[in-house]
Amino acid sequence: MVATALAEVVTHPAAGAALDIEQVxxxxxxxGAELPVLSDVSIxxxxxxxxxxxxxxxxxxxxxxxxxxxxxxxxxxxxREDDSRITRPHPSRVVVFQDPTLFPWRSxxxxxxxxxxxxxxxxxxxxxxxxxxxxxxxxxxxxxYPHQLSGGMAQRVALARALVNDPKILILDEPLGKLDSLTxxxxxxxxxxxxxxxxxxxxxxxxxxxxxxxxxNRVIVFSDRPxxxxxxxxxxxxxxxxxxxxxxxxxxxxxxxxxxxxxTW
Amino acid sequence: xSTYSLSDGLASGAPRVSRAPLLTxxxxxxxxxxxxxxxxIAFGLSCLWWTDVGDWSRTHSLGIAAFVIxxxxxxxxxxxxxxxxxxxxxxxxxxxxVALGAFLTVWELATAKFAWxxxxxxxxxxxxxxxxxxxxxxxxxxxxxxxxxxxxxxLIGATVGFLTGVSIGWSRAVGYWVHPxxxxxxxxxxxxxxxxxxxxxxxxxxxxxxxxxLATGFPVxxxxxxxxxxVSNAYYDVARTLGAKPSFLVLKVAIPxxxxxxxxxxxxxxxxxFAVLVVAEMIGVKAGLxxxxxWAQGWAAYSNMYAALIVMSLLCSGAITLLFxxxxxxxxxxxxxxxx
Ligand SMILES: Nc1ncnc2c1ncn2[C@@H]1O[C@H](COP(=O)(O)OP(=O)(O)OP(=O)(O)O)[C@@H](O)[C@H]1O
Ligand SMILES: [Mg+2]
Numbered sequence: 214m215v216a217t218a219l220a221e222v223v224t225h226p227a228a229g230a231a232l233d234i235e236q237v238x239x240x241x242x243x244x245g246a247e248l249p250v251l252s253d254v255s256i257x258x259x260x261x262x263x264x265x266x267x268x269x270x271x272x273x274x275x276x277x278x279x280x281x282x283x284x285x286x287x288x289x290x291x292x293r294e295d296d297s298r299i300t301r302p303h304p305s306r307v308v309v310f311q312d313p314t315l316f317p318w319r320s321x322x323x324x325x326x327x328x329x330x331x332x333x334x335x336x337x338x339x340x341x342x343x344x345x346x347x348x349x350x351x352x353x354x355x356x357x358y359p360h361q362l363s364g365g366m367a368q369r370v371a372l373a374r375a376l377v378n379d380p381k382i383l384i385l386d387e388p389l390g391k392l393d394s395l396t397x398x399x400x401x402x403x404x405x406x407x408x409x410x411x412x413x414x415x416x417x418x419x420x421x422x423x424x425x426x427x428x429x430n431r432v433i434v435f436s437d438r439p440x441x442x443x444x445x446x447x448x449x450x451x452x453x454x455x456x457x458x459x460x461x462x463x464x465x466x467x468x469x470x471x472x473x474x475x476x477t478w
Numbered sequence: 479x480s481t482y483s484l485s486d487g488l489a490s491g492a493p494r495v496s497r498a499p500l501l502t503x504x505x506x507x508x509x510x511x512x513x514x515x516x517x518x519i520a521f522g523l524s525c526l527w528w529t530d531v532g533d534w535s536r537t538h539s540l541g542i543a544a545f546v547i548x549x550x551x552x553x554x555x556x557x558x559x560x561x562x563x564x565x566x567x568x569x570x571x572x573x574x575x576v577a578l579g580a581f582l583t584v585w586e587l588a589t590a591k592f593a594w595x596x597x598x599x600x601x602x603x604x605x606x607x608x609x610x611x612x613x614x615x616x617x618x619x620x621x622x623x624x625x626x627x628x629x630x631x632x633l634i635g636a637t638v639g640f641l642t643g644v645s646i647g648w649s650r651a652v653g654y655w656v657h658p659x660x661x662x663x664x665x666x667x668x669x670x671x672x673x674x675x676x677x678x679x680x681x682x683x684x685x686x687x688x689x690x691x692l693a694t695g696f697p698v699x700x701x702x703x704x705x706x707x708x709v710s711n712a713y714y715d716v717a718r719t720l721g722a723k724p725s726f727l728v729l730k731v732a733i734p735x736x737x738x739x740x741x742x743x744x745x746x747x748x749x750x751x752f753a754v755l756v757v758a759e760m761i762g763v764k765a766g767l768x769x770x771x772x773w774a775q776g777w778a779a780y781s782n783m784y785a786a787l788i789v790m791s792l793l794c795s796g797a798i799t800l801l802f803x804x805x806x807x808x809x810x811x812x813x814x815x816x817x818x
Contacts, residue, residue, distance in 0.1 A: 282719050304721035314712045318734040318811045328720035330730070358811045378720060 229261035229414035230295045230305065230381035232281065237290030239276055240439075250276050251287070252439035258431075260295075263408055263415045265425035267468060268435030268443075274418040275311065277440070278384050281416060282308045294382065304328055307380040309388045313371035315359040321370050322346065322355040328378040345377035348407070365396040372400075376407065383408075385417040389424070401428055405452055422468045426461045427454050434471045444471050510572035511555025517579025518548035524583045525604070528591040536604040536611065537590065544582075551575055598780055605781035606788070613782060616770070621789060623765035627683065628755050628797075631690025635751065636744055639695035643702025643743070647736070648728055660699060668693035668754045676762050686758035693754040694747035698740065705739025706732045738812060741805045748801060752794050767793075 239251040250273040258264050266274050279285045280292055283302040292299040294306060307328070315324050326342045329335040335342075346352045349369040359367060368388055375383060385404075389397045405428055408415050419425050425432045426448055434444040446468065450460060525541030555572070558565035582603055588594040590602035610617070645652040646660075668689045679685035709732050717731050759768025767790045774782035 279715075284715055284718065302718040302721070304719070306719070308715075308719045310712065310716065312712065314710075314716050316713060316716075316731070316734070318737070318809075320811075327717065331717060331720050331722035331726050360811070374716075374720070 228379075228381065228412040231260045232256075232258040232382055232414060232416070233291075233293040234258075234277070234281070235291045235293070237277070237280060237287045237292060238439075239273070239280060239285075239287045239289075249439040251280075252441050254290070254440060254442055256433060256442065256445075258414055258416070261412050261414055262431060263405075263429045264417070264431045264433060265429035266416065266418045266433050266435065267420075267422060267425050267472070268440055269437050269472065270420070272435050272438045273440035274435065275386055278308065278386050278416065278418060281382070282306055282384055284308075304332060304378045305381040306384060307375040307378050307382075308384040309368075309371050309375045309386065311386045311388075311390065313359075313364075313367040315362075315367055315370055315374075317359050319359075320355065321351060321357050321359070321362070324359070324370055325373045325377055327374055332378075341377050341379075345373040348376065349373045349403070365392050365400070368392060369400070372404075376411075379411070380413055382414045382416065385415065387418050387420065390420065397424075402453070404428065409452065422465050422472075423456060423461075425468070426464055427456060432464075432468065434468055444468075507569075508555045508558075510576060511551055511558075511569065514572045514575035514579060515548045515552040515555070517576045517583065518544050518551060521579050521583040521586060522548060524586045524591065530590045530602075530604075531593045532590065532597065532602075534590065534602065534604045534608060536607045540604045540607055544579075547575075548579075598778060601781035601784060606785045609782050609785035613785075617786065617789065620765065620767045620770040620786070621793065623763075623769075624755065624759065624767045624790075625793065627686055627759070627763065627766060628690060628751065631687040631755070632694050632748065632751050634687065635691030635694025635747060636698050638691065639698030639743065639747065640702050640740060642695070643699040643740070644706055644728065644733065644736075646699070647703045647706025648732060660696075664696040664700065668696075668750065669757050672758065672761060682758075682762035682764075686755070686763050689754050689758055690751045693750040694744075697746035697750065698743040701739045701743030701746070702736060705736025708739075709735040738809060741801070741809070744801060745798070748797060752797075756790075 234254055234256040237251055237254045238249070240247050240249045242248070254277065256264070266277070268274050276285075280287050281299065283292075283299045283306065286300070294303075299306075315321075316327070319327070322342060323330075325345050326335055326339075329338050329341065343352070343355075346355055349372055351366060351369055351373065354362065354366065359370070362370065368391070372388065388404075389400050392400060401424060404415075404417075415429075417425070417428060422432075430448050432444075432446045432448060433442055434446070435441065436443045446464060448461070448464065450458065454461065522541045522544030525537055525544060530537055551568070551572070554561060554565060554568040558569055561568070586602055589597070589600050590604065642656060642660075646656050647653075671689055671692065672685075675685040675689055676682055679688060713731050713735060714727055717727055722731070755766070756768040756771075759766035760772045763769060767786050770786045771783055771790075774780070774786060
């Protein structure tokens with residue numbers, strides 16, 4: 214298993230970072246009671262890997278992503294990017310959130326430029342913003358404001374805003390959840406193409422087992438809350454993948470079984 | 479049979495039928511402009527036809543001016559096609575010109591000509607024009623004094639209010655200390671401070687500036703604060719993951735996101751500071767439009783009062799227009815904002 218993962222990785226330039234989630238547990242306090250959300254989660258992601266996280270709604274996937282991003286600190290356990298401990302957000306780990314959350318007062322171009330501006334390097338690197346907009350095919354909307362975009366376009370801007378920073382780890386929290394199926398399929402292909410070209414490590418949360426299987430080379434299935442790693446499935450198929458692939462269909466049945474839906478499929 | 483007659487009618491009747499629509503189209507296009515012209519001719523005639531019941535020196539000039547306006551309205555309407563945007567602007571305002579002409583005619587008749595309204599209290603239009611021509615220097619001095627006082631106080635109040643609001647919204651420690659003070663002092667009408675302010679401050683001018691700043695500062699503070707406090711955490715999360723430092727979060731996230739609220743505060747502050755300005759000028763400062771009003775009342779110079787009121791309303795309205803223009807410039811990203 215490790216060997217195939219490494220074989221996959223060497224085809225990429227080494228632009229990604231390794232991610233180690235070690236025995237992480239987390240909980241929230243709601244009305245004085247403790248709500249455990251993550252329970253002893255350990256995942257080790259190799260540099261350049263594309264890992265999909267699947268699990269029931271409300272099990273704690275977004276919470277885990279926030280910990281990886283460094284937005285929150287876990288109650289127990291450790292997270293490491295390459296060999297340094299994750300304690301705060303850093304532009305090498307960029308999140309595309311469940312909502313696009315574009316800044317409504319900034320034009321599309323200025324939204325994409327946000328990261329470079331925050332790091333104080335925008336002046337010398339304006340070209341990167343143009344390139345990122347080209348990448349998601351929205352150059353002609355550079356001066357538009359977010360309220361003038363469609364939902365799918367807004368999500369693409371959010372993707373460009375993340376990619377412009379050349380992240381080592383790209384964290385995607387159901388970025389395609391609200392799109393229509395056609396845009397969704399197009400965007401999936403774009404994400405895979407980008408990942409193959411740039412070689413960053415990718416963490417993708419999704420509700421959709423098929424999406425996970427078409428995109429990722431590893432699918433991790435979580436249990437109900439508090440989330441525990443229930444299964445860690447390697448997807449050894451070359452890209453581009455086909456939805457009708459019987460191998461993937463087989464895995465899909467297996468995953469849906471893990472999520473408790475075996476009877477209907 | 480019926481289809482034949484229909485096409486027949488269309489072919490042969492076309493020139494005959496189109497005359498009536500042409501007329502209605504003309505009335506629709508130019509009717510209001512012509513009516514405006516007639517209304518202003520009526521106003522001019524009402525000035526010149528009868529003799530005044532009192533002694534006013536501008537009646538004749540006013541009548542001539544009314545005729546000039548009537549002529550401009552007429553030619554502007556007839557020649558609208560050659561005037562471009564000016565013609566369009568006139569066309570849009572023609573109904574208002576009709577109403578204004580009619581109102582002035584009635585006013586002229588009711589005061590200067592037949593004295594239906596009791597006289598010193600309801601001066602005719604020419605009396606007010608007379609104020610503008612004969613008392614102009616004093617009026618201008620008053621306008622200048624008012625604008626200076628208002629502008630200074632307002633800018634100080636808005637700046638302090640904005641900074642305070644951002645600090646309370648951003649920092650828990652600042653909120654802890656400032657919030658109770660704000661709750662205690664803020665709701666007090668600024669005019670209640672007037673007696674104290676006038677003997678604690680070195681000059682009545684500085685006291686009034688303080689009061690105007692106070693009246694402006696309270697709403698600006700509260701709304702800026704609530705604006706900053708209501709910024710969604712999601713924006714901060716996005717900015718932080720992209721490498722934003724705290725200064726960036728304040729300047730580039732919190733403040734722009736709060737700006738719509740800030741402008742509501744600035745608008746409310748403008749309203750309450752006008753009230754303070756006029757009262758302060760009437761009571762303490764011996765200059766400005768408020769003082770001019772007071773002075774005019776003292777001398778029973780009613781035309782001067784009306785003249786000053788008109789100027790004052792133009793200034794206040796102009797200030798609000800300016801504020802809205804700045805807001806529209808800064809908040810182009812918002813959709814569906816109210817046009818003033
Ligand atoms: N800031 C918070 N304070 C309190 N409870 C929280 C907070 N954030 C999340 N939770 C709780 O943690 C649990 C997991 O939330 P999380 O957002 O991680 O779920 P998720 O797996 O991403 O679900 P979904 O797939 O529906 O997005 C939920 O029960 C939620 O109520
Ligand atoms: Mg979620």
